[in-house]
Amino acid sequence: MRPLTLQRLLLRCAALAAVLFVVVVVALKLGAVPVSLYGLGRDLIRVMLGQSRGISTDYGMIVIDIRLPRILLGIVVGASLSVAGTSFQALLRNPLADPYVLGVSSGAALGAILALIVEPHLAISPEFAALFTPVGAFLGATATIAAVYFLGRRGGQIDSSTLLLAGIISASFLSAIILFLMTTLIGRDMRGMAFWLMGDLSTPLQQKLRWVLGVGFFAAAGAIYTTAADLNLLLAGEKEAMHLGVDVPRVRLVVYIAASVLTGLAVSVSGAIGYVGLLVPHAMRLLFGSDHRILLPAAAFGGAIAVVIADTLARTVVAPAELPVGAMTAMAGAPLFIYLLRRRLA
Amino acid sequence: MSVQAAARTSSDAARANSDARLSVEQVSYAYSANPALAPLFTLEATSFQARPGEILAILGPNASGKSTLLKLIAGALQPLSGRVLLNGFVTHSLSPKTRAQRIAMVQQESRLLFPSRAWEFVLQGRHPYGRPMRFETEDDVIIARNALAQVGAEHLSGRWMDQISGGEKQRVILARALAQQPLLLLLDEPTLHLDIGAQVDLLDALRRLAAENCYTVVVVTHELNLAAEYADQVVLLQRGKSLRIGPPASVYQRELLEQVFQTPLSVEPGSSGRPRVNVLSGK
């Protein structure tokens, strides 16, 4: 009988952080331009001290301005999707739940498409023009979150089965609208949309958005983590959880909103990267068990590692061109899914 | 009335109340799926009390309102009228956490999505005592281990919950309830899927635990003979109405039981001195 203690939790997190660090270092070295780690370290310090002008070479600038932010973006997006996936699996009591099952990604996609359609007709200053698509996507996500919440209630509270149905129906409906728009608005205009739907980390983010993403991640993931012990009990059954002192309606609401926000943020900046939110929780569960106090942080690290690896492959295997990262996660994800399925049945 | 008489009745009342840990006072309930329509189901006003160390059985055929009454006692439902008091506190008004520290429920388990080991399962019973981000302490572990020992399931500690038998699982679930260190222990048809040996083991354990730890135990059942054998008090329900409340000897009257259970039977004193019911065949 060895229950989870703070010490054990921190040790496991440290181990995962070490793996992530190694992955990041390797990812930094791979790419269009060569980089020496020493030079990179020096450049990083210069940037942190605000001396960006002093960066040694053009190549250093490339790494600092393009490669490093892309890796960091991958970390946050991967962590967000995995934590959201873990949360939805607990909330909906369904091992097949992923962050997109409640329609958030479809709403975000629709928001992005509408932003793309509308933006040329509005007079916006250039710096806001670049923000338009992610903001549009996030608004679409938020609207979907609210709509599914209201549809998914029964007796004034979230009911898991009703929520799942409401989410699936919304996702379906929104996808239909998206398909309609994409076929009626023919031309190259929508080509970028196809890549967005597959998930793509190649778009650099503006400074403002980076802050929003980072803060949003920690706030939402933190909120979910406060309910970690409750989620353990919720998985044993909702009635049982209530009799053991869990405020079930409150936990459901907090987890639903926070996990949906995580998904919305991730999808707004990188499109719908698939399989990460579904499989990383299961893989981490195999390694660390179902206690959410360790599972949630483990999923965050695991997702970050998975996406950084997938993205590094995506941008190096067909250099100088690149593949969308969603294609890599799909190619790796499907066989992994089969493996995990067999493992559970064995 | 005179001052002394008033003092005597009030002290009588106080003593009677201090004896009773659980007090169900004129509790009624109505359930309707649609507020505009008439209720599908009602529980008429019922009152009874139970003391520490006592086992009370709620007895009746299916759909008589037994589970509803249990949920009202647990504070999970709000009564339409009346109230349920536990040591003077209205159970429904307590926060879920405080309620879980005083009332433990043992009921039919939902299927476990991601199975855990028995010791993890029992440790969940310590949840009501923790702060939101806490980890279990040494004390929690000791309490959980003791709980397993008390139900004779220590050897199951490291086993997976989905790999033990029905009777063993029931014991572990009971251990989790004990880990909550409750005042009131509620069980909803605990013997439903158990074979006879397991049933007797469970009820023996309940009787022993009630006596040793001064729990008040309320058991919902439709097993006539088990209720007769183990209960100190029986509440007999039929279609939402409590027909009789009292010790088994007074409740187990042949005509009454035949009316409630709609089947011919005979009642006779058993070897332990408690009534014994024989179901007769043919109508």
Added chain:
Amino acid sequence: MLFIVWPEPLITIGKDTFIADALRHAGAVSIVDSSQSWPQMNLEEVVKLQPEFLVFAASHGGIAARDFEALSSLPGWRILDAVRNRKFAVISDAVNRPAPRIISAIEDLARQLHPEAFIEVQEKEKLEKEIPPKTNRSSANPAHKAMNLEIPSEEACACAR
């Protein structure tokens, strides 16, 4: 140069597409040498190769200039010389369709990329009004012949990358 089909994600044209061919006739050689038709380019590669010009096809009703401004503030894009020096060209989206109008798009691009070559042409045109026209240097393209266009030869100027 780099022909930008779509900025986010960065999509350009492969070397075997008709668009690439058309652009080559305008004296514009893409830095991308891919056999895919619409490759998605890694931004790092683009920065490493530092194209001289960025070429957009106006598809949103001629607001490509604003697209350019929007890109110029983004990390990665802002370290492109072409962005810093505002070396961008916008042509009509006729370039996307293999139809006669593509000729004017090509000419327009050539004018933007190689303005010095066109100054010669303008001078020549003035002279031709008085002097009988010389034989035009004709291109292999029959469409060009039919429309009697004079196209600056590839040796006349350095190719715009």
